[in-house]
Amino acid sequence: MLHVTHFIMRALMMVLAFSLCSIWVGPVFAQSSSVKQLDREAEKARMDYLKQLGKLAKQYEEAGDTERSKTVLRQILNLAPDVEEAKSMLKELEERVFEEQTEQIEVDVTQSWSPTGLMLEKDKPVRLKAEGTYKFIVNSSVGPDGFPTSDLDRNLVPGINTGALMGLIVELPKPNKEQKPKPGTPFLIGAESELTPEISGLLYVRVNVPTGSSSNGKLKVKLSGHVTRATASP
The missing domain is CATH 1.20.5 (Single alpha-helices involved in coiled-coils or other helix-helix interfaces)
Incomplete structure (x- = not known):
């Protein structure tokens, strides 16, 4: 049991x-x-x-x-x-966009910073291709010591080859603002380059030549991508 x-x-x-x-x-x-x-x-x-x-x-x-x-x-x-x-x-x-949007400009190398009439957009890439040659003559007298490195020419932009084509972007003036827009940092264009701007504005160009030199000739530049004709310039 x-x-x-x-x-x-x-x-x-x-x-x-x-x-x-x-x-x-x-x-x-x-x-x-x-x-x-x-x-x-x-x-x-x-x-x-x-x-x-x-x-x-x-x-x-x-x-x-x-x-x-x-x-x-x-x-x-x-x-x-x-x-x-x-x-x-x-x-x-x-x-x-690089095929559909293109513009061409001519750069007079005798001029200083010159407006191109072209607008570039912030964070929108653009390609630049330059062609041609020009005469670059230095008229300054130089002794056996050469040019001093302690007092560099202010017209020369450091970090960019002497004689090279370069550009900078200037913002368009804002309505009801008295302060003039500040230009951006110069950048190398050279024979060919691609740029993604950090600011939107009008493109200026010139060749990187020192004071006392003379230049003669013109360069042709083709821009493609996010580039448009400006309706106004600073």
């Missing part, structure tokens, strides 16, 4: 343990299954969103608004950096 009672008690303990296990483990399995389902739904929503963004990018391009198309493509790449189609389309649109 005692043996039977012991057997029954063990059976009851096993049933109780199984019940408790079901209570504890059951919700865990259910929760895990629920989370996985939510993950699948989240991934599907993300893919649907990316597809919709891709569709919008193409529609903006077809409508002729490449800037908005590029903005949408960048949103896609922020969410999914490895989408090759978006990368390729963005690169194509960024290169297209």
Whole structure:
């Protein structure tokens, strides 16, 4: 009799343990299954969103608004950096501006800083390509010691080759502001360069020649990219 009672008690303990296990483990399995389902739904929503963004990018391009198309493509790449189609389309649109927007100017090397009548935009790249030659003659008398390095010519911009073509950007004056806009830092144009301006403004150019020299000739410069004709100049 005692043996039977012991057997029954063990059976009851096993049933109780199984019940408790079901209570504890059951919700865990259910929760895990629920989370996985939510993950699948989240991934599907993300893919649907990316597809919709891709569709919008193409529609903006077809409508002729490449800037908005590029903005949408960048949103896609922020969410999914490895989408090759978006990368390729963005690169194509960024290169297209260098073919569609071009301007040409002529630089008179006898002049100091001269306005080009062209506007450049902050953070918008532009490519510059210069052609031609000019005469550069130094009229200063030089002794055996050469030119002093302690008193460099103020007309020469340091860090840019003597005689090289260079540019700077001057912001347009703001309405109702008495203070004149300050010019930016001179930069090398040379034979060919690509620039992403730090400020928006009017492009000025000149050759980097010292005081006492004379220059004669003209250079031709082609600009492509984010460049427009200015409606006003400082």
